[in-house]
């Protein structure tokens with residue numbers, strides 16, 4: 001049976017981390033949902049902040065165990081945005097640095113979509129608009145939810161974010177005991 005709202009989980013190995021679904025809020029107020037889908041893939045959904053409403057599946061990423069219970073993830077996106085995350089899940093914390101090209105700061109609405117269906121638009125936009133100066137966002141975040149979704153679970157990030165979604169997930173109203181969506 002899948003483990004919902006597993007806030008007391010103790011992380012040691014890379015395998016403990018893979019398949020985990022997180023919700024967290026950065027100290028600047030931005031709320032993100034992120035899923036370690038497998039050892040080279042992440043899915044995510046953005047609930048608050050400059051690009052709230054954006055969601056992405058199957059982003060290739062580098063995922064590494066630094067030392068027991070501490071994880072480093074880094075990737076570069078079709079938009080030209082680069083991301084580096086350092087998770088300390090046993091302390092319900094992470095540090096994230098996002099490097100936005102200037103064009104995302106100038107036209108965030110272009111990126112606020114289900115990116116998988118608009119990869120060409122991201123590639124066109126990153127050529128058409130300015131890259132520099134980049135906007136660097138270095139923030140700590142507090143983890144408010146951890147769920148054991150299992151690896152390669154396509155139900156975790158499967159629809160656009162809506163108002164109240166993260167509360168539904170935290171309240172156990174969104175996933176059933178097999179970590180499948182309840183209302184679809």
Ligand SMILES: C=Cc1ccc(O)cc1
Pocket residue numbers: 032034044081083085096098
């Ligand atoms: C730009 C994507 C992104 C995804 C997760 C996160 O914590 C920060 C940035």
